[in-house]
Amino acid sequence: MTDFLQLFFSGLATGAIYALAALGFTLLWQASGTINFAQGEFVMLPAFAMLAFMSFGAPLAVSFVLTIAVAVGVLGWAFKRGLVDPLLKYGMMPIVVATIGLSIAMRNGVRAAYSAEAQPFPSLFPDKLFNVAGVTITMGDLGTFVLAVAIVLATQAFLVKTVTGRAMQAVAQNTESASVLGINVPRMVFYTFAINAALAVAAALLVTPTYLAKFDMGESLGSKAFFAAIIGGFNNSRGALVGGLIVGVAENLAAAYISPAYKDAVALVIFMVVILFKPQGLLGKKEERKV
Amino acid sequence: MSTPVLRVTDLRKSYGAIQAVGGVSFEVRPGEIFGVIGPNGSGKTTLFNCMLGQITPDAGRIELNGDDVTKLGPLELNRRGVGRTFQTLQVFGKMTVRENLIVAAQEHQGTMWSRMFAPGDSGLGPKADALIDQFRIRHVADKKAGTLSYGQQKLVDIGMAFMSDPDLVLLDEPCAGVNPSLVSGLSSLLKDLNRTRRGSFVVIEHNMDFVMDLCHRIMVMVEGKVMAIGTPAEIRANKQVLDAYLGN
Amino acid sequence: QNTIQVANIQELSGTGATAGTNFRNGVELAIKEINASGGILGKKIESAISDTQSNPGVAKAMAAKAVDNGVIAVFGPGFSGSMIVSMAETRRGETPNFTGAEATAITAQGNPFVFRTSFSQVNAMPKLARYVAANLKAKTIAVIFVNNDFGKGGRDAFMKSAEANGIKIVADISTEPGQVDWSAPVLKAKQSNPDAVFVYTNEEESARALRELRKQGWTKPILGETVLPSQKVIELAGESANGILAHVGLTVDAPIPSMRAFRAKFEKEYKYIPDHNGIKGYTSVYMFKAGVEKAGKLDRIAIAKALHGLTIPVAKEPGVLMDVTIDDKGDLDRESFIVEVKNGKQEVKEILPALGKKQ
Amino acid sequence: MKKLNAFFIAAALAAMLVAPQFLKNYGVYLLSYWLIFIIATMGLNLTVGYAGQKSLGHAAFLGIGAYTMALVLKAGFSFWLGLPLAAVLCFAVGLVLGFPALRVQTIYLAFATLGFNTAIWLVMRNEEWLTGGTFGINNVARPSLFGLSLEGNRPYYYLVLAIAVVLALALGGLLRSPWGKAFTALRDNPIRAESLGISVRGYTLLSFAIGAAYAGVAGGLFASLVQFIEPAPFTVAASIMMYLMVVVGGPGYFWGPVLGAAVGVVLPEWLRDVPGVSDWYLPMFGAAVVLLMVWLPDGLLSIPDRIRARRESREASRARAAMAQKVGVVQ
Amino acid sequence: MILNNLSFKAKRGRITLLLGPNGAGKSTVLKTMFGLLKVRQGAIRLDGQDITGASARDLLVKHGVAFVPQGRNLFGQLTAFENLELGGITLGMKTTRERIPEVLEFFPRVKERMHSAAASLSGGEQKQLEVGRALLLRPKVILIDEPSIGLSPIVVQDVFKLLRRLADGGTTVLMVEQNVKSALRMADEAIALESGRLVLHKRADELLADPNIERLFLGGAHAAAAATA
C-alpha cells in the first residue's frame, strides 16, 4: 500500500508537470483553434533564457520576470505576427507544419548556439523531504503540484468567467462572427499568444529542475503533454490537468505493476480508448450538430 | 392503391426534454409532390434527418416502397434512389461546380472496380452541363463551389440531388435565398420531372407561393406533431394553420 | 596532396547529440594541436564534420560521402546502429574508421578497418563485476538500464559477467530514454531487496535516478559504469551522486598528469568539462597519428595494418593519455579505474591493469 | 499546358536516368533515399492530401514494410517476395487503422494514428525475438534481378526509380478515375458525400490502405537501401516529418510529394554544404520550412495555381472595365 | 473584381432594399461596407464622414453600424444566451443583460431554447437569434442580409414590421432580400444590382405599383433594366 501511494504521489507530481505543458495546447486550441507542435520548445527556450539571465548574475525571480517579458514579445507577439496571422486562414495543416519547422529550428538552434549538454536548473523550492505514512515527498514535488494546479485553474477561470476570456474563445470558434460583433480579433489573438508565452515561462520554471535544461527537453515534454491534453479534452483547460495527472500516475503504476518496457503503452491504451469512445476527451465538449 | 413510395409511422425523436419530432405519420404516394410546412423549430428538418438515416429516430418506422428502411444510413438510402438537399449549405467547397454535379452521380455508374478505370467524369459531363444551364450558373461552372454566393451554392446543392435521377427527392427549403426568377424555374423543373419521370418529392419550404403552387398535398407540423394534412386549398382554409403558421 | 583529409561523423543532433558533440570536440581539439605542432608526416589534418542526426540511414550517407571524397580516416559515428551501417561504407572504401560505439558486433565481424576508442561493454563489465564480487561481497544486485541499444547492450554484458562471478540479478528493470519519473524503477529495485543496485543509463536519466534513490532513502551501494560517475551526472545530481561506486574506462579525473592536462585544455577550448566521449575522440586522433607514423605513408590500408597489434605508450605519444594496445580485431586494451564519488568528486580507488597484462 | 507538363515530366525523368552517371556513391544513395520517400509520401498524400484523413502514423507503415523485408530476407526468402508481402501486409494493417477514422475525424484522427505509430514502435523496440529490439537487424541484403545483382548503389537506384515510376503511374491513373473525385469529396464534405451514395466507409478505409501499401513498398526498399534497420527511423517524429513533406510539397497536388520529399531529404543535405552554415544546417532547415509555409501555405505546388489566379483576375477585371464603359451606369 | 463602379445612397430613417439575382454581388456590398472586405476603389461615407477602410469594430462602436450576415454566423458550441451576451460585448455586460430580455420578447422561439447550444437550434431559430443579436446593439445603421431565409411566414412579417418600426424611429436600414414582394411592401426605396453594377434605383411603392413588376423579377433584373431604361 505504501508502495502504491509512493507511486501515486510521484505520479501526481510528474502529472502536474505534464498538465502545465498541456495547458498551452488547450489554451491555443480554445482561443485560436491552432495546435502548436513547438509547445515543448516554447518551454525549453525560456528555461535557457532564465539560465542566461542568471549567468549575468540576476537572481531567479528577476530572471523569471525578465524572461516573461522577452517571451511575451518573442513567443507571443512575434510568433503570432510572423506565423499565425498569415496562416490562420489556411486551416490547420500549414500552421501545424510551420510549428514543426519552428520546433526543429528552435531545438537545433539552441544546440548549435549553446550546447548539447544538459544544464542543471535551480529549484524554486528548498531541497527538503517529507515523510508521510511511509511515503516520501519532496518539497519540490509538492510545490510544483500546487502551483501547477493553481495555474491551470486560474487560466480556466479566466477563459470562462471574464469578458476578455469569452471574447478570446469566441474568436477561436468563429473569427468572422467575432469581428461582426465588434470583437477586436487581432487583439484577442495576441492575448492568447501572450498568455501562452507567459504560461510557458511558468512551466519552464517549474519543470526544468526535474527535466534539466537541455535542447531536446521539449521533445518528450511536448509529446507527453500532447497525450495529456487529448485525454483530458483539448477544449477544456481543466481537461489538461486531469489528462496530465492521469498520464503521470498511469505511467508510474504501469511501470511498477505491468511492464516497464511497455509503460508508455499504458498511456497509449488510455489514450486510444478515450479517442475512440470519447474523442472530445474526458472533460471536452461535444462537437456541434452538423446538418 | 399502389404501395406508397414513403411511409412514415409514428416517428419520434427527442433531445433531452425537447421533443423535436413527436409521433409523425404520413405517406407519400408515387408521383406525388408532398409539402411539409410548419413554424420554425417544429421538427421538419429533424424529420428529414431521421428519414434519411442522418440521425437515428427514438421510435417509429420508415418504409421505402414497402421495405423497412428505419435502420439504414444515408448511403444505403441514396443507393435505393433517394436524393436530398440540406437546409444548411452542403457543397464540396474545393471542387468546381461541374465536379460537384459529376461526383453527385458517379457512384451510380458501374461498380467500384469499374469506376477505378472509368474516365474522370464517368460520362456524366453532358448531364451536368444541362443542369448548369438550367440553373443559369454557366458563368461560374468552373469556379470552386465554396466561393459562390449563397444562392448559387444553394442551386448547386439542389442540382446534386437530381444528378442521379432519384425516384424520391427530399428538399429542405430549396427556395431560401434563391432569386424569385429561379424559384419559378425550380418549380417548373420539379413539375417537369414529376410529370415525365413520375418522380416523387417531399419539400420543406417557407415560401408559401411556391408550396401552394407546387404541392399536391401538404403536411403542417407544429411542435413536432402533425397538425393537418391536405390539399393546398384545404390547408389554406384551415383556421388553425393560419393562426399557427401563415399569419394573415 | 598537401593535407590529410579526415571525416568527423558524429551524432550532433537527435538523441545522441551530447555524446556525439563531446566526441567531435575531442577530435577537433586533437587535430588543432597536431596541426599546431607541425601535423603528421609534415602534413596538416583537415577534417570535415558531419552530423548523422542519430539516424543510421543518414550515417551511411555521410560515410559514403566521406569515402567519395577520399578521406584518409573516418572518426565516428558513435551510435552502434549507425556504426554498423556506416562501417560497411568505410570498409568498401578501405578507410580506417575510429568509433566510440561499444556494441560487441562492431569488431566481431572481422572488419579490418574498424578501431575502437574504448572498451567494449563486453570488456568493461567483467571488470566491474569482478570488483564487486571481490570487494563488496555483494550477492544480489538489481539492474536498472535504459531501453536503447546502449543500455540494453550494457545490461546484457553486465548480467553475464555478474552471473559468472556468482552474483544474482534479482531485478531487471527497463526504463525509457528521457524518463522523468523514477519512482517506479527505484521502488522496484528496492522491493527486490538487493545488496546493491547497478544503474546503466544516459547522463540526465542517471542524475534523476540518483535523486530518486536518495529520496526513497537508498543507503546501499550504487554501482555504475563510466557514465554514472561522470562529471556531468555529478553536476546534475548534486549530493545524490555521493557514494557511487563505478568502473570507469576513461575519466578526466584519473590521477594521471596527461589526463589532467587534457582536461584543462579541453575546458579552455570549449568552456566545459569533457566526459569520456571527449577523451575517446581526442585519443583516437592520436592513435591515428601513431598509425600513420608507423606506416610511414598516407596509405589507408597500410595505416590500418600498422594499427593492428600496435602498442602506443604515452611516453612516445602523450596524446593517447594512457598506454594503449590495439589488438588484431580493432579492440583496444588499457588500464581502467574503479572510482567512488565523494563530495561531488570522483576519487580513484583502484587502477585496474590492462586485460592483456593481467593474463 | 498539357504539353508543357508532359515536357517537364519527360525532362525530369531523363535527368533522373542520367544523374547517377555524374554522381558518386553518396549522391546516388541520397537520390535513392529521396525516391523512397517520394513513394512513401505519395501514399500519405493520397490519405492526407486527397482523402483529407489526418494521419500522423505513416512511419509505422514504413517500419512494417522495412521489418517485413528484413525478416523475409533473414528467413532466406527473396526480395521479390518481400516487397509484395510488405505492400499487402501494410494494406491490411492500413485497412484496420482506417476503422478509427470512421469514428473520429480531423485532429482526433491525427491523435489516434499517432498512438498507433507509438504502439507499433513499442513492439519493434521491445519484441527482441522478432525485430532484434534496439539492436535492430543487420546485413539486410539487396536483391538481384534475372541474375543481375542490384547490390551496388547505382543498380539499386535504378530499381528504386523504376518502382517509383510504376507506382506514380498507378496512383495517377487512380486519381484521374472517379475514385479520385470520391476521395476529394470525402475530404471536402463527408456528410454530403454519404448522402450522394459515396461510401465514406469504403473510401476512407481504402485511402488508408492504399496509402499504407505505398509506405510498405517504400519501407521494403528502405531496408535494403540502408541494409540495417532499427526502430528509430519509424517513430512518431518520422511520421511528423513525412506529414511535413506532404504539406510543404502541396497536399492534394499529384507532384507535391516529389518536391516535399526533396525539401525533407535533399534540402538538409544541401544545407550542410552551404558555406558558413555547417552546425546550423538543421536550424536553417527548420526556418526554411517556416518561411516556405508562410510564403506558400498551400505548398510549393500552389505556385502555378497562384500565378494562374492572378492572371485570371487581371483578365476578368480588364474585361469588366471594358464592359462598364460600354454599358454605363443607370442612375 | 465583384463590384464595379457602384454608387448609391441609403437615407436615414429609411429602409433601402438591395435586390438582384444570385451572385449579383449584394452580399459583397454589405460585407464591404462593414469593413470585412477591402475597397479597391471608391469611398463609403456615413453622415458625410469617410468610413472607407474602417474596421468592423470601429464601425460598430464609433458609428453604430450593425451587420447581420447571410451565412451561419453563430458560435455553435455556446448557448443561445451566451451568443446574445457576446453580441453585446461592446456594450458591457450590464447593459447587455438588461437588453437581452427585451430582444427575446420578439423571438419567443429563441427564448424557449435560450440554454441550448446555438448549433442545435433549427435553421429558423438560428436566424432569429442572429437578428436578435444585432438588435441588441440598437444600431443607428443596420445592414441585414436576407433576414427571411429560413423564417416561417409569420416570423418574416414580424421581423419586417420590427425593421419598419426601427426605421421610423430613425434607424437606417439597408437590406438584401429575395422575398421581393413582401419586402417591397415595407421598404422605402429599392436598388437592383446585376453583375456588380447598379441597374435600377426607385421608390419601393413605385416599383411595387409597376404593372411590370411580375415580369421584372420573374424575368431577372436584366429585364428590369431594360424596362426602366
Ligand SMILES: Nc1ncnc2c1ncn2[C@@H]1O[C@H](COP(=O)(O)OP(=O)(O)OP(=O)(O)O)[C@@H](O)[C@H]1O
Ligand atoms: N441536436 C439537437 N440537439 C438539441 N435540440 C435539437 C437538436 N436538433 C434539433 N433540435 C431542436 O429540435 C427542434 C426542431 O428542430 P428542426 O431543425 O427539426 O426544426 P425545423 O422544423 O426544421 O425548423 P426551421 O423551419 O427553423 O428549419 C428545434 O427546436 C431544435 O432546437
Ligand SMILES: Nc1ncnc2c1ncn2[C@@H]1O[C@H](COP(=O)(O)OP(=O)(O)OP(=O)(O)O)[C@@H](O)[C@H]1O
Ligand atoms: N471569395 C470569393 N472568391 C471568388 N469569388 C467570390 C468570392 N466571394 C464571392 N464571389 C463571387 O462574387 C459574386 C457575388 O457574390 P455575392 O455573395 O455578393 O452575391 P449575392 O448577390 O449576395 O448573391 P446571393 O443572392 O446568391 O446571396 C458571385 O459570383 C461569387 O461567385
Ligand SMILES: [Mg+2]
Ligand atoms: Mg429546418
Ligand SMILES: [Mg+2]
Ligand atoms: Mg448574398
